[in-house]
Amino acid sequence: MLLGVIADDFTGASDIANTLSKGIPNQGGLRTAQFMGIPDTPAPTDVEAGVVALKSRSIPAAEAVEQSLTALDWLRAQGCRQIVFKYCSTFDSTPDGNIGPVGEALAHALDAKGVIACPAFPTMGRTIHQGHLFVHDRLLNQSGMEKHPLTPMTDPDLRRWLGRQCQDPVGLVAASLVRQGRDVVRQAFAGAAQRGETLVIADAATDEDLLVLAQAAADAPLLTGGSGIALGLPANFIARGEADGAGVAFDGVAGPEAILAGSCSGATRGQIDLHASNHPVLRIDVDAVMTGRLQAEEVVRFLFDNSGQAPLAYSSSPPEVVAAMQDQYGREAVSDRLDTLFADVAVAMRRKGVRRLIVAGGETSSAVAQALELGALAIGPEIDPGVPILTDMDNTIALALKSGNFGAPDFFAKALQRMERP
Ligand SMILES: Nc1ncnc2c1ncn2[C@@H]1O[C@H](COP(=O)(O)OP(=O)(O)O)[C@@H](O)[C@H]1O
Ligand SMILES: O=C(O)[C@@H](O)C(=O)COP(=O)(O)O
Numbered sequence: 001m002l003l004g005v006i007a008d009d010f011t012g013a014s015d016i017a018n019t020l021s022k023g024i025p026n027q028g029g030l031r032t033a034q035f036m037g038i039p040d041t042p043a044p045t046d047v048e049a050g051v052v053a054l055k056s057r058s059i060p061a062a063e064a065v066e067q068s069l070t071a072l073d074w075l076r077a078q079g080c081r082q083i084v085f086k087y088c089s090t091f092d093s094t095p096d097g098n099i100g101p102v103g104e105a106l107a108h109a110l111d112a113k114g115v116i117a118c119p120a121f122p123t124m125g126r127t128i129h130q131g132h133l134f135v136h137d138r139l140l141n142q143s144g145m146e147k148h149p150l151t152p153m154t155d156p157d158l159r160r161w162l163g164r165q166c167q168d169p170v171g172l173v174a175a176s177l178v179r180q181g182r183d184v185v186r187q188a189f190a191g192a193a194q195r196g197e198t199l200v201i202a203d204a205a206t207d208e209d210l211l212v213l214a215q216a217a218a219d220a221p222l223l224t225g226g227s228g229i230a231l232g233l234p235a236n237f238i239a240r241g242e243a244d245g246a247g248v249a250f251d252g253v254a255g256p257e258a259i260l261a262g263s264c265s266g267a268t269r270g271q272i273d274l275h276a277s278n279h280p281v282l283r284i285d286v287d288a289v290m291t292g293r294l295q296a297e298e299v300v301r302f303l304f305d306n307s308g309q310a311p312l313a314y315s316s317s318p319p320e321v322v323a324a325m326q327d328q329y330g331r332e333a334v335s336d337r338l339d340t341l342f343a344d345v346a347v348a349m350r351r352k353g354v355r356r357l358i359v360a361g362g363e364t365s366s367a368v369a370q371a372l373e374l375g376a377l378a379i380g381p382e383i384d385p386g387v388p389i390l391t392d393m394d395n396t397i398a399l400a401l402k403s404g405n406f407g408a409p410d411f412f413a414k415a416l417q418r419m420e421r422p
Contacts (some may be wrong), residue, residue, distance in 0.1 A: 001043055001293040002237050003030060004075030005051040005230070006068050006106070007086040008098065009362040009402040010369045010386075011038065013053035014379070016086045016227040018388035020049045021248070021379040023234035024211070028245025030234045030399070034377045034390060036369045038071050040047070043078050044376060044393075049234075050078060054084070055366035057088070058150045058335075059163075061097030065105045072109055082131060082221060082233070083110065088362070089121035089226035090140060090405070093132055093165065100165025100199065103224045107198045112223040114193030117162065117218050118225040123385045124406065126226065127205040131159045131172045144266050147319040150335060150363065158201045171197035178202060178209050185216035199224065206230060227386060250389065252381035252421035253398045255355025256307045260342050261314035261413050262364030264322050265404030271360070272314050275412045280306040284315040286325045289337055294396060296344035299392035303345070304352055310416050313345065339363060343371035350397065356419045358400045358412055365401035374399075383415045384408050 003020065008302035013034050017360065023029030030048040043050050053070040058062040068085070075083060085106055099117075120128045125136035135143035139156040146154050157160045163170045171192035177184050185202075185372045191198045204210050207228075210368045214232025217223050223233075237243040259275070261268055275281065282302045288294035303311045315338050317325075325334050346357065346368040359365040374397070380389035383400055384407045390399045398419040 001047055001050045001075070001078040001080050003049040003084070003233060003241055004078065004080030005049065005084045006071045007051055007053050008057040008064070008074070008102070009055060010053040010366040011362040011401045012086050012088055012227070013051045014388055014390055015386040015403060016084070016230050017051045017379045018235055018382055018386060019227045019230045020051070021384060022230065023245060027235050027238055028247060030237065030249060031246065034379065036374055036377070038074050039376070040065070048237070050075060050080070053366070053369065055363070055370060056098060056102070057092055058363065059098070059155070061101040065101050068102045069105060069109060072106060080164050082223070084230060085222070086104070086227065087119065087224065089119045089124060089126040089302050090135060090145045090229065091161065091220045092148065092153065092155060093120045094151055095161070095164040097165050097171050100162050101200050102326035102356050104166055104168060106222055112220070112222045113198055114189040115220070115222050115224060116189065116202050116217055116229065117199045118202040118204055118213060118229050120210060121226045121228040121386070122204070122210070123208050128158065128201065128203045129205065129341045130174055131201045132156045133158055136417045150266055150331065162199060162201065166199060168198040169196060171195065171200035173200055173202045175205065175209070177204040178204065178212055182212055182215040185212060189216065204228065211403065233275065248378060250391070251395060253355045253391065253395060253419060254421045256353055257310060257356040257416050258303045258349050258354050259310065259312040259358040260345060260364065260368065261312065261316050261360035262338055262342055263361030263404030264319070267405045267407060268360045269316050269318070270409055271407060271411050272312065272316055273345040274409045275310070277310050278414070279310045280311060282313040284313055284341070286315055286317070286334065286338065289341055290325070290329050290334065296341055296348060298370050299345045300352070303349060310413055312412060329342070335363060339367035343367045345391055347371050355396070356398050356403065356416055358415050360402045361404050369399070369401060381418065383418050384411055389419055
């Protein structure tokens with residue numbers, strides 16, 4: 001393995017696995033596998049990039065650090081020479097962590113200073129200007145992310161937000177330097193390292209900026225960021241003759257399907273509305289879940305009875321409904337119960353033979369994918385930016401783990417169709 005990624009959730013992991021597998025046009029990518037949690041066996045020998053998916057975005061910082069360092073040990077034992085810590089393109093975290101503590105712990109373990117921190121993903125409208133994160137034309141804290149159920153993002157100034165999470169000073173490499181190209185950027189990061197800055201926010205507004213940053217970091221032991229920061233990394237290995245840019249074929253799978261949505265993000269709620277206009281849907285009553293009146297069996301029955309018609313079960317709700325449930329039962333209790341429900345439903349559906357499964361929401365996908373215990377997954381074609389088809393190594397199931405805010409309005413129907421064997 002050449003490149004190792006530690007991702008703080010499972011949708012984010014498939015987002016960056018997609019980027020690494022695709023690479024840039026005419027150059028190809030790396031043979032990439034996604035691992036659901038930290039494997040206890042060696043990786044398949046032909047894997048060039050390994051993405052370890054953790055569910056560490058919203059857990060206490062000390063636990064996130066411990067899991068990330070264990071993942072680092074496994075990736076280094078597979079031979080990785082470069083590590084990426086992947087977090088969300090909307091920098092999802094709280095003032096207590098976990099991006100800062102994990103980033104600094106990995107940097108210290110790898111003896112790295114002046115480490116890039118860049119969540120930009122221009123294709124999805126996430127750009128960074130003077131260290132401030134925008135989602136399309138809105139500052140992060142006015143984009144809807146300020147109402148996220150678990151990690152409300154109330155400050156768009158990434159240096160300030162990250163500074164609250166970090167022990168060491170946080171630096172900035174601004175666009176005026178990025179636009180001057182690889183060598184200037186390399187010097188800027190070296191200067192940051194000399195000043196004792198461990199993590200350094202980098203401006204990026206376009207894919208070209210991200211390619212410059214990846215070139216500048218060609219020999220860096222550690223990078224941190226969203227999937228965009230990985231855009232130019234395969235080319236570094238291919239240019240050095242260490243990888244050949246060969247793709248992996250996808251055969252598709254045939255069989256029953258199900259869609260689960262626990263994301264409350266605007267894009268997912270829009271996708272649910274459109275899907276509901278001509279497919280069977282079940283709205284999961286969260287109060288009924290919390291009081292034990294709704295169990296996994298009922299959801300499984302609905303999905304199974306409607307097999308063949310792209311059935312969808314969702315808990316997704318607008319912010320005021322989410323807030324009411326959280327006020328009544330507590331934020332973590334609601335999220336834990338829903339995670340367990342979706343995981344139980346997915347496990348039961350798999351036992352009943354589901355072959356194509358879509359999950360919307362990072363936490364929700366992480367809970368489901370962990371429960372399914374699928375081992376290593378291969379990366380298939382991209383459905384929409386940032387969301388690939390994943391298959392297990394025996395091709396018995398195809399999955400799409402969709403980040404809450406990703407995907408076109410018709411994502412669900414399109415994804416099921418793309419997963420199908422031609
Ligand atoms: N109706 C609801 N009320 C309260 N919380 C909810 C509801 N539906 C889902 N949630 C919780 O909201 C969180 C959504 O996060 P996640 O699945 O990561 O989605 P996203 O990708 O949009 O961030 C999960 O913890 C989920 O359990
Ligand atoms: O970087 C991104 O935006 C995604 O890869 C991601 O991590 C999104 O997280 P969720 O919205 O929680 O799925």
